[in-house]
Structure formats: C-alpha cells, structure tokens
Amino acid sequence: MGTALVTGASRGLGAHIARRLAADGRPVAINYRSDSDGAERVAAEIIAAGGRAAALGADVTNEAEVRDLVAAATERLGPVQVVVANATGPQPTAPAEQVTWQDHLDQLEFFVKSPTLLLQAALPGMRELGGGRFIHIGSDSFERALPGASAYNAAKGAQIGLARTWARELGRDGITVNVVAPGWIPVERHGDADTAGYVAEVPLGRIGTPADIADVVAFVASDAARFVTGERITVNGGHTID
Numbered sequence: 001m002g003t004a005l006v007t008g009a010s011r012g013l014g015a016h017i018a019r020r021l022a023a024d025g026r027p028v029a030i031n032y033r034s035d036s037d038g039a040e041r042v043a044a045e046i047i048a049a050g051g052r053a054a055a056l057g058a059d060v061t062n063e064a065e066v067r068d069l070v071a072a073a074t075e076r077l078g079p080v081q082v083v084v085a086n087a088t089g090p091q092p093t094a095p096a097e098q099v100t101w102q103d104h105l106d107q108l109e110f111f112v113k114s115p116t117l118l119l120q121a122a123l124p125g126m127r128e129l130g131g132g133r134f135i136h137i138g139s140d141s142f143e144r145a146l147p148g149a150s151a152y153n154a155a156k157g158a159q160i161g162l163a164r165t166w167a168r169e170l171g172r173d174g175i176t177v178n179v180v181a182p183g184w185i186p187v188e189r190h191g192d193a194d195t196a197g198y199v200a201e202v203p204l205g206r207i208g209t210p211a212d213i214a215d216v217v218a219f220v221a222s223d224a225a226r227f228v229t230g231e232r233i234t235v236n237g238g239h240t241i242d
Contacts, residue, residue: 001024001025001026001027001081002026002027002078002079002080002081002082002129002132003026003027003028003029003073003074003077003078003079003080003081003082004018004021004022004026004027004028004029004080004081004082004083004084004221005028005029005031005069005070005073005080005082005083005084005118005122006018006021006028006029006030006031006084006086007031007060007083007084007085007086007087007114007118008031008032008033008060008086008087008088009028009030009031009032009039009042009084009086010030010032010035010036010037010038010039010041010042010055011035011038011042011187012187012210013086013137013182013185013187013210013213013214014030014031014084014086014087015030015038015042016210016211016213016214017084017086017137017210017213017214017217017218018030018042018046018053019042019045019046019214020211020214020215020217020218021082021084021214021217021218021221022046022049022051022052022053023049023051023218024218024221024222025051026051026081026082026221027051027052027053027054027077027078028043028046028051028052028053028054028077029053029054029056029069029072029073029076029077029080030042030043030046030053030054030055030056031056031057031058031060031069031087032055032056032057033057033058033059033060033087034057036055036057039055039056039057040055042055043055052077053077054072054073054076054077056069056072056073056076060085060087060110060114060117060118061109061110061113061114061117062117063117066114066117066118066121067117067121069121070118070121070122070125071121074125079125079126079128079129080122080125080126080132081125081126081129081131081132081133082132082133082134082135082221083118083119083122083132083133083134083135084135084137084217084221085114085115085118085134085135085136085137086137087110087114088110088111088137089106089107089109089110090106091107091149091152093148093149094148094150094151095147095148096150099150099151103151104151104154104155106151107151107152107154107155108155108158110155111136111155111156111158111159112155112158112159112162115134115136115159115162116162118134119134119166122134123170123175126173126175127173127175130174131173131174131175131176132173132174132175132176133175133176133178133220133221133225134163134166134170134175134176134177134178135177135178135179135180135217135220135221136159136162136163136177136178136179136180137179137180137181137182137213137217138156138159138160138179138180138181138182138232139152139156139181139182140181140182140183140234140236140239140240141153141156142156142157142160142181143234143240144239144240159179160179160232163177163178163179163230163232164177164230167229167230168230171229176220176225176226176228176229177229177230178220178225178228178229178230178231178232178233179231179232179233180213180216180217180220180233180235181232181233181234181235181236182208182212182213182235182236183202183208183234183235183236183237183239183240184198184207184208184236185207185208185209185210185212185213186207187210195207198239201239202236202237202238202239203237203238203239203241204237204238205237206237208235208236208237212235213235216233216235220233
C-alpha cells in the first residue's frame with residue numbers, strides 16, 4: 001500500500017484518522033505544525049502496533065514546506081498515494097457586518113490554498129503509482145449555516161467545488177477526490193462541552209466519535225471506494241437530513 005499523508009494529525013480527529021489508516025496497513029506520515037510531541041506520540045503508537053509511521057513538521061499553507069513535506073514522506077515511507085487534508089486553523093465567529101476580507105482569506109488558506117498545494121505536490125507520485133486518493137475533511141456546518149460562521153462556511157463551500165472539479169479532472173489518472181464532512185465530533189479542544197442539546201437533534205440519538213469519521217475516511221481511501229469520486233459524504237448521524 002502507498003503512504004497516507006494526514007495533515008494536522010498530532011491530535012484530535014487527524015490522529016484518529018492516522019491510526020485508522022495505519023491499522024489498514026498503510027505507512028502514515030503524521031503532519032504537524034507545532035505539536036511535535038503529539039505527532040511523535042501518535043507515530044510511536046502506530047509503530048508499537050506493528051505499523052510504519054513518521055512525524056513530519058510543516059506549515060501546510062506554505063508552498064515550499066508542502067513540497068518538502070511530500071518529499072520527506074516519500075523518502076521515509078514510500079510514495080504518497082493518499083492525502084487527507086485535515087489541518088485547520090482558528091475559526092472565530094463574527095456577525096456579517098463585522099466580517100472582513102482577511103477573515104475570508106484566513107479560512108481559504110486552509111480549505112482551498114492548502115489542499116491545492118498538497119495535491120500539486122503529491123500528484124506526480126500518484127500518477128506514477130497509477131492512481132491515488134485525495135480526501136478533504138469538510139463539515140456539515142455548510143448545511144447548518146450557523147450565524148456568525150459566514151467566512152468558515154463560505155470556505156467550506158469552496159472546498160466542495162474544488163473537490164468536484166478535481167474529481168472530473170483527475171479521474172482518468174485513477175485519482176479519486178472526495179469530501180468527508182463530519183458533524184460535531186468533540187475532541188480534546190472541546191473539553192467538557194455540553195452535548196445534550198445537539199444530541200436531541202440527531203436522529204441516531206448520540207454524539208459522533210472520531211472513530212465514526214476515521215472509519216469513513218478509511219473506506220474512501222480503500223480499494224472498496226475505487227468507483228466513488230466527486231462525492232461529499234456527511235457523517236453526522238442524520239443531523240442535517242433535508
């Protein structure tokens with residue numbers, strides 16, 4: 001199996017995705033920006049379980065660093081066949097009259113610029129392998145349209161358009177491009193948040209877990225999803241059923 005590169009994987013959802021892909025037998029490059037200890041810990045857990053992994057630091061919004069990241073992953077673990085664009089930045093909220101163009105640019109850095117850089121760096125290797133998987137981590141926030149999140153939601157909408165267009169462009173190379181869109185999945189940064197009100201609106205009657213998302217990412221990355229591309233798979237227990 002080719003290497004999987006998971007961005008923002010030192011903790012939270014990215015760490016769970018990295019462990020899950022490693023459990024399927026893939027070497028996993030665990031990208032981090034500042035939390036080297038966390039990334040090394042995830043890599044050590046994978047290695048202890050019999051897998052292959054490497055913690056690799058890079059700012060995934062920086063073109064040169066992304067090129068070096070993919071090169072380092074390839075050198076240490078083998079050609080990158082799967083990219084999971086999971087890294088994100090701060091997501092401040094603001095009412096429409098206070099949102100600035102910089103607010104929009106800050107979100108586009110992670111959900112449009114970073115995936116573009118990652119795809120361009122990984123594409124030659126994927127083509128050489130005869131195919132690959134590019135997986136965006138999206139959000140059901142796009143449907144929920146929560147007040148105050150216009151910059152975030154606009155960037156998430158752009159992410160969907162990006163994925164659909166790439167799916168058409170790259171299909172003949174055997175490369176699939178999809179979006180896995182979680183609902184609210186509490187991780188470390190959420191602390192002891194009260195989930196009762198949210199759960200009351202979820203048809204399946206529970207809060208989502210990182211494993212719920214990681215399992216769907218693993219499916220999309222696998223050969224079982226070889227004929228799935230240009231799709232957005234929402235994983236939220238039915239919370240946004242129309």
